[in-house]
Amino acid sequence: MKFLDYLEEWLITLLIGTATLVTFAAVMHRYASGFSIPGLQDWLLSINLSWAQELTIILFVWMAKFGAAYGVRTGIHVGVDVLINQLQPQLRSKFILFGLLAGALFTGIVATLGGGFVWENGAHYAFFDMAGLALDDVVEGPTTPDLEWPTWIVYSAIPLGSSLMCFRFLQVAFSFWRTGELPHHDHGHVEGLEEAGPGAEFDGFALEDNLHPHDLKDAGEAQKSVRGEGGGKTK
Secondary structure, three states: OHHHHHHHHHHHHHHHHHHHHHHHHHHHHHHHOOOOOOOHHHHHHOOOOOOHHHHHHHHHHHHHHHHHHHHHHHOOOOOOOHHHHOOOHHHHHHHHHHHHHHHHHHHHHHHHHHHHHHHHHHHHHHHHHHHOOOOOOOOOOOEOOOOOOEHHHHHOHHHHHHHHHHHHHHHHHHHHHHHOOOOOOOOOOOOOOOOOOOOOOOOOOOOOOOOOHHHHHHHHHHHHHHHOOOOOOOO
C-alpha cells in the first residue's frame, strides 16, 4: 500500500502544482500584455493562453477527486460525530463501520455509473479504434472547447477517483474492524513545528533576535522580580 500512498500524494501534488503554475503564467501574461513595450507586447499578444482557464478547471477537478480519497485515508474529512461519541463503545463501533461501508457503497455506485458514462461518451470509440475493431454505430464523443481534448479523458476523474475513494473506505473499515482505531488528522498541528513536552516552561521574554537589547534586559529583570528572584519576595 505504500506505493499507492506515494503515488496518490505525488499525483495530487503534481495536479495542484501544475494548476498553480498555469494560473500564474496566465495572469502574468494578461497583465504584461497591457504594457506598451515595443516588440515585447506584440510577442505576448501572439501567445494564445485562452486554454489556461479550462486546463486549470480540469486539473482542480482531478485534484478534488483524488484529494477526497486522500482525505478518507488520512482522516481529514470533517464529520459530525457528537451523537456517535455518546454511544456505548460496542454500539459506537457498529455505527462507525456502517458509515464507512455506506461510504464505500456510495462511492462504488458513483464509480460504476461514472465508468459507464465515460465508456459511452467516447472511451468506447477510442479503445475500439486503438484495437482496430469495427466502429459501426460507436459514438466518437465530444471534445473540450479550448483544448479540444476528448471529454471522456476529462470525465475519467469520476470513475478513477471514486474507485480509489471506495477502496480507501474499505481499507479504513478493515483497519478499524481489526484495531478499533480510525485515521486521525490534527488540524491544529503545523508540520515541522516541534511541540513542547510536558512541564516545559515558556519564557516569553527570552527573545533571541537581539533587536532591542536594553528592552530585553529590562524585561528579564522585571520577570525575575515577579518570580521573587533577585533578593526580593513578591506577595
